[in-house]
Amino acid sequence: MENMPELALEWHRAGRGAVLASVVETWGSAPRRVGSQLVVAGDGEMQGSVSGGCVEGAVVLEAQDMLATHATAPKLLEFGVSDDAAFAVGLACGGRIKILLQPIGGALPEAILQHLVAARAARHAVALISDVTGAAPPHVVERAEAPDLSEAFAKDKSGLDAEGLRYIAIHNPPLRMVVVGAVHIAQSLIPMAQMAGYDVTLVDPRPAFGSTARFEAVRLLDAWPDEALDDIGLDARTAVVTLTHDPKLDDPAIMAALRADVFYLGCLGSTRTHAKRVDRLTEAGFGAEAIARIHAPVGLNIGAMGPAEIAISIMAQITERLRKS
The missing domain is CATH 3.40.50.720 (NAD(P)-binding Rossmann-like Domain)
Known part of the structure; x- marks a missing residue:
């Protein structure tokens, strides 16, 4: 995830608008692992990657549309990456990916993102849990408060829960x-x-x-x-x-x-x-x-x-x- 949460908060506070895009599920030879992130600003600038170049263009357009319409709910996108498209960016074969888009200040409230950024800066192991339907607000939990996520923390493994309704993003301190x-x-x-x-x-x-x-x-x-x-x-x-x-x-x-x-x-x-x-x-x-x-x-x-x-x-x-x- 590198510094994508920090960058999203910075762009949002600068008045540029920001959408945080996260890979939440993959099938086949997906280009990027679950947890990979991309930040998109209102002017179209992006940092990070969710597919190695296969679907970034479509993600940026969706994110810009969300910012232009002041969307507050999250959006879950699903893409099939063809073998030809994957080969064009240096990958052996394609796959399928789901990407969650969260506008900062809307689907991902600024206060929650600030909490996450502060925890990362303090080298706390935390998880950001987001309802992909937007039915409940995201929240941050410390590793010690979530024994049911101990295996996910140990393996640095983000992903959807068994019902596919909550995306659990694991944020371990950098190695x-x-x-x-x-x-x-x-x-x-x-x-x-x-x-x-x-x-x-x-x-x-x-x-x-x-x-x-x-x-x-x-x-x-x-x-x-x-x-x-x-x-x-x-x-x-x-x-x-x-x-x-x-x-x-x-x-x-x-x-x-x-x-x-x-x-x-x-x-x-x-x-x-x-x-x-x-x-x-x-x-x-x-x-x-x-x-x-x-x-x-x-x-x-x-x-x-x-x-x-x-x-x-x-x-x-x-x-x-x-x-x-």
Whole structure:
């Protein structure tokens, strides 16, 4: 969903008008997954995508018509994307999609959208629940308040309910990765993580390692790892990877991660190195259950050789932990 809710609120408040379009159901080889969004302004400008280019034109026209007529009810559109149309935008074959249009200030009240945007900014896991018929107003629920949606939150899975009357849009906090150690493996791991949708922060207090000349397109922190991780604020949508081989740098980061609810903690080092690490952590007061959360040696055992392959094994293990836990 990227920043579509934020953009819709911004355009609405600027007086441009805004309609939020969301993919709510798909069949076959639909171009975009459920939850994909597009924002349309009254002047026809759009951001985002609901079909990879197959039906955007029709969605924009419908949205503009809703704004021009001051429509307040939501509208549910259904499209069949032919194989030829799909091929024209680089897709192998077509499918069918349902798209929900919600004018901001009407079907989606400004106050509800503001609530959603504020929750996203605070990194709260929430769901926006919308009646596709408009019979009831949309509302936002926190993950803790909706145990029946726990599986949807865990799988990042938006969609219609069993009756097809309510669209449940899951808004999990963006994924984050903290990499401790500006080493060669990090040079391969960081772009992989960014392509997979992670907001990456690289931590290394050593100026010769953590330089912009070696790492251009990533947030760099030259603080000590424990201080940096405390400032970042670790949570259940954060992965931490330590790569320095230096206990003075790795251990404080590991301890900070073990005290937090990170979904993944991986540490570079051999089995012997990890055994010594376990001894230090035990001496520091961490129990066996906490220490068992550490993935070490880091990465899936794929026989990786060299920094790039090790980075692949780490990214694969993080993905496995995220999607299968």
